[in-house]
Amino acid sequence: IAGITQAPTSQILAAGRRMTLRCTQDMRHNAMYWYRQDLGLGLRLIHYSNTAGTTGKGEVPDGYSVSRANTDDFPLTLASAVPSQTSVYFCASSGDSNSPLHFGNGTRLTVT
């Protein structure tokens, strides 16, 4: 692995189902982030983690949860998917507070 890996690449999900988007980085970055990107809108922060064992809420956290059990992994869970969660989801990491973000390739999620 080099950088950040997200899985799956894309997914079609029935409303009401539970789904976990996976994110793994091998850069030993402390900070990790989950964003969603929708047409015509800027990237919106869902949740973040400044270091392993801590998480925080971003701009649009409702309906999503995260965990940060170790430095490398930062999974995002949709407990009960709704159509408004149809989006492209990007995981990102950074070495410190004002370093550039490194992004994964994204997960395209469609909730029907």
Added chain:
Amino acid sequence: GQNIDQPTEMTATEGAIVQINCTYQTSGFNGLFWYQQHAGEAPTFLSYNVLDGLEEKGRFSSFLSRSKGYSYLLLKELQMKDSASYLCATMDSNYQLIWGAGTKLIIKP
């Protein structure tokens, strides 16, 4: 409130120069980033400005005026591969990034 404005779309000709503007209002300021995002791909880092002035990096330059809440990204000698969206983002006093919606740049031969 916090806000970032950039044009939705711009068109330019291969070989020419284009300037993409970004104006911002944020709670505190810890720098401004520009990212490039090709369609269907992840954003990639282009530049970071925290002090006023021009930062040059090859064909790309980025300018910042903190007093005016203004930045621009200048792309010279445009190539077809520069067709992409360009995202402006500022870092507020809590070191959180505030993102613009992006400017889609179309390059014509």
